[in-house]
Amino acid sequence: MSSQVGKVISLILQERFGPVIEKVGTFLFQYGSNPLLYIKRTTDLPLGKVKEALCVLIKHRLAIFKPNKNENIANYSLCIENILLMMRFPKYLSLIKKKFGDEPEMMIEELLQNGYLTTSEIILRVAEKLKCDVNNLPNVRDKFVSLIIAKYINRLPLPSDEEKPVPIFGTNETELFTLPKIDMKKLAQAYANIIPKDDLGDNVFWVVNYDRFHQDMRDKCLVDAFIKRFDENAGEFLLEIRDIVRKKVVYPNLVTFFDQYVTVIEQDSSQIIRKFGEASGGSFQIHLKEAYTQLAWELVEQVILEKFDSKAARIFRLVKLKKFVEPDQIQQLAMIPSKEAKKLSYLLLEENFLKLQELKKPQSNTGPNKSFTLFYIDLESIVRNLLELCYKTLFNAMTRKSHERFVNKRIIDKKQRVDTIAMGMQAQGATEEQLADIEEMITPPEKEMLDKIDKKMKKLNIEELEIDGTIFLLQMYLKYQ
């Protein structure tokens, strides 16, 4: 993890949890795993604050603790990936909404906001939010159970029974998705406030299973890619190949030409779907590594295209196809004037998209022809560089956002004040006229400015989300390496 990631992390923590937690988090990022007192000493915060901060971090699964060597002291460390995943929360929510509907979305939202919750807490909170009838509780429960079955949430491992100063959590993989026993009678009573909620004796905690979401996102990426490359039918085909072939009315062409689609996609130069056997009329597999390598190539090519224009992208692709290329060949094959070709290829070299290998000629060791110069590409290093650039972009967007907020603090505060007054008046039953008067406290130029700020914020927020999409693609490539 680079220092750039550290900066992004401290901004995320600052934005969502405030300065104290940011300080603790940054310390943990810089110094790695550390016991409580060390954190206190270096951060110079009161012990209570540090404890509180660690509690919040652990509650949100952003930090973990492990026993020290002497087993009496715990070492705290930061879960960097989980902090970065917070950028992805909106995507999780929209995904679950599309797939399961509103109630499950609310459940996931509760979990994302709170880190972990018990079965009854989740069900009751969602039921309260929906203001649904007591008789509807089983319905909510069913939705909850379906989330477990689909593995979108899993149990939080509980400490092992052994009494130790620092508890150790078991990792029993088989029990991660076991369904809990839910006492509906008690739950209904608690919902109606007949018995206090603490009496439910619920000790199974649930957390969001990020990997399951990533699986869905990974598949979605591929399906989108196939739609772009072939057509809608091919995208649907990819979905089908994952499950069993179901005949769908929506895609009549797929059923008619199923065999042909198989052939076309299998023979495509991208080699993403490969035949691996003849069993039951031919069996196929999706080559995820190949798929994400292809996507990574295209991603890099896109960056080069946008940054240095099409000629440079052409050179890059030529080097990709030829593996090792001499500068003279580049100019000839890419049909670019020699001066420009040289300029572009060395520009790409300077920006670390191309690499250079020199081969010494054995006979002559003087003069200009003493060695060959060969260009080649190291995709993995490029991807890592781009990932770094993504984090930088993320950092820049977030910095800019807080800067804009800081510069326009006065006007934003004023807007907030006016809004609260208007709300208060409305609650007291003020007339339309009075409300309009209050609204007028914000002058038209101010209003214009507020609109402008609002637009900027939205743009930056969208940018953050889109950058996260790129990060996801790049990470997937690295994962399958």
Add this chain to the structure above:
Amino acid sequence: MVEESVILELVKNKPDGISNDDIKEAIPDAKIEDIAVAINKCLKTGSLELFQNKGKLLYKFKDISQKTAAKGSDNEEKVVFRIIEEAGNKGIWIRDIRFKSNLNMTQLNKVLKSLETKKYIKAVKSVSASKKKVYMLYDLEPDSTVTGGAWYQDQDFESEFVDVLSQQCLRFLTEKAEEARKQGGGPLLARNKSYATAIDVHKFISDLGISKVSLSINDIESILYTVVLDNNAERTVSGDGYLYRAINRFLDPIGLVKTTCGVCPIASRCADTGLINPKVCEYLTEWLEES
């Protein structure tokens, strides 16, 4: 006895050179010794040239009139002329002439100038290095490696011409793919119909009439290869040639290139402190202002 003129006639008909066996076959009734004597005489006068090709000795006719033209000059000129002559239509660089002739620079320059004014040789600018001049005999047509072929006009690479051609090639391929898709009949048929050979494209380009110079199939192949390199088409081997087909890409524009930082030329110098930072970044401001 064998007349020299007979042999010269024979050799003249074969500009690529003639071997001993060929001569013997053409004059079956002559003795080998006589032929040898005649050939030796020709070689002496310089009207025959001996060279080796693939381990075989070949004779070639050499225009004496040309040689006599060079005769009017002094010894240095003759040597330089011979060196330039050997280089053929690829030409020879002045530095190489100097090494081969062992003449010093000023002398060589003088000799070359005099040969040039007498129109025995000419200087041609090479495309591979703009400042490099190569010398060759006056009446030779420069090789395509020297002039660069159809893509060069006076040593300048015509990139606009290449760009236009590659656009047109792509248009042809996409239209073909589009048409194939519209016709229906399943993806396999659509794919197979969208393939085009370089010959098809060549015909299309010639019919368009955008090129003043006549392009060969090979020229079109290299243009098509640039379309492939631009990731707009794919090339498959079929039989003894290539098939081309327009393809789509996998990705829509990704998040990184939609923002300013992803394409920022000074991103590596940008940090949270210093003159270049996101708070005052002009590019970001501009991007945020635009609607």
